[in-house]
Amino acid sequence: IAGITQAPTSQILAAGRRMTLRCTQDMRHNAMYWYRQDLGLGLRLIHYSNTAGTTGKGEVPDGYSVSRANTDDFPLTLASAVPSQTSVYFCASSDGATTGELFFGEGSRLTVL
């Protein structure tokens, strides 16, 4: 089934540890995004990539890094996790069509203690 796969679905992490959230899509979409979703707030963009080999900073990039070595994969890394990074993380992709509809992965629930 085509779509976006995220891993892990859930993780508890000690503060200061390094963590990489994986995201893979098989729709050959050029654009990919990482969002975090916190209660009472709208989705906030962390980083994005318009095409393989390029990345950009979103609204809340501090403490996170991404890479886009190929079209399919867009991992998000927390170099040294802090409790404020406890959140649900969604990876999304877009085919760049007129509507720019986003297709989301199922999310990764991260708890930093």
Place this chain on the structure above:
Amino acid sequence: GQNIDQPTEMTATEGAIVQINCTYQTSGFNGLFWYQQHAGEAPTFLSYNVLDGLEEKGRFSSFLSRSKGYSYLLLKELQMKDSASYLCAVRDSNYQLIWGAGTKLIIKP
């Protein structure tokens, strides 16, 4: 700053009609989106408006007034499965999506 406002929570009865409003103030406008998100799941695309007027898609319709910075999502013949959060998002002049916090819709029998 950029801002999207929508009610935090609404309650409606199965079989009825509900209208979820969204007002926005953004730097430019390149389309407005509505997404549905069931609890614990990913958002899924519902509708897209870029011109003023009503877009109808089955039981769901979305309206846009660019001059008023206003949109609504209309859900007809409500079903229990429509219980979810509804997210309004606006694409600004930089083609970045600005998201509202979402409206949690509770459907009662």
